[in-house]
């Protein structure tokens with residue numbers, strides 16, 4: 045891979061993402077070089093990762109004092125009780141600020157670990173090693189940390205940038221196809237909100253990426269996607285304005301995930317894919333997006349056999365639940381629901397431009413899908 049480093053520049057911190065194949069064996073060198081004061085390392089790992097991968101990570105780190113947590117990566121575990129337990133143990137074991145938390149998992153483990161690293165002693169060293177496609181192209185960039193509450197997803201959280209991210213394509217080998225598709229959703233989102241040329245490239249190569257798993261194309265898609273997200277977060281780290289465009293499809297997605305009780309019936313990436321196609325349809329109905337471009341997006345979904353109809357997942361009576369969770373979204377300012385819609389492929393509405401009443405969204409969902 046030629047482009048093996050990308051610097052993310054935010055107001056609070058600049059840090060590198062290291063890209064490559066089989067990078068785990070170099071993690072000690074990177075820590076020694078970038079974080080020379082680290083003595084103790086707490087690895088928070090996804091329980092489901094192949095044993096071989098965890099061993100590959102731990103072997104070069106043997107010279108450090110290590111504490112390992114293996115957690116089940118489900119939305120229910122992304123909670124304050126797990127955070128409390130781990131922080132208490134870190135304090136008991138005298139972990140210092142100069143010591144390090146490593147997240148070894150997808151977005152769930154990453155959001156939780158970053159939150160723990162941020163809160164412990166007002167900020168420990170933090171390294172993110174994303175193991176899902178979604179976390180490599182999205183969740184590991186930009187410093188959002190978060191945990192869930194019964195009131196909704198990610199309603200407690202902070203911004204905390206890592207010291208570096210290690211994006212190793214080799215760890216994706218064991219990833220189930222469902223998770224590859226989920227990650228592709230965020231790649232597609234980046235193209236839809238900001239880069240029409242990238243959308244057409246995905247339109248042409250999407251099948252080769254997610255079905256034939258062409259490594260070269262996948263690497264290119266990951267890198268391009270990271271560049272788009274990094275551009276956005278460097279302009280607006282704390283989501284005051286521009287960063288809100290990343291929420292395209294996400295307000296619906298949060299509604300969908302909440303209505304399914306954040307269960308595996310619909311994972312985050314799938315909810316985002318569904319949220320984006322629903323938001324595109326709504327963009328057309330609001331006369332923002334042309335029929336031609338809506339059809340292009342739909343054709344891409346169709347070509348890749350992606351989920352397009354919420355009726356396949358939800359019953360009509362669940363619409364109220366969807367709306368309930370959409371209203372809980374933290375991007376809302378009033379009783380109305382704040383949405384990012386599409387004006388064109390590659391261009392969204394402005395942040396804080398579209399606010400819709402819940403009854404309007406309910407009517408749209410009912411009339412179009414049921």
Ligand SMILES: NC(=O)c1ccc[n+]([C@@H]2O[C@H](COP(=O)([O-])OP(=O)(O)OC[C@H]3O[C@@H](n4cnc5c(N)ncnc54)[C@H](O)[C@@H]3O)[C@@H](O)[C@H]2O)c1
Nearest residue numbers: 092117150151152153175176178179183188215218219312
């Ligand atoms: N912080 C952010 O900016 C941000 C952005 C997007 C999403 N998120 C959050 O990320 C979470 C979703 O992340 P995700 O999609 O990465 O999901 P995840 O962490 O739930 O992982 C998905 C599944 O893949 C498994 N898995 C992970 N890596 C694997 C591997 N290499 N091999 C085999 N199985 C593996 C996990 O056990 C899990 O079952 C959500 O909680 C979402 O809110 C955060």
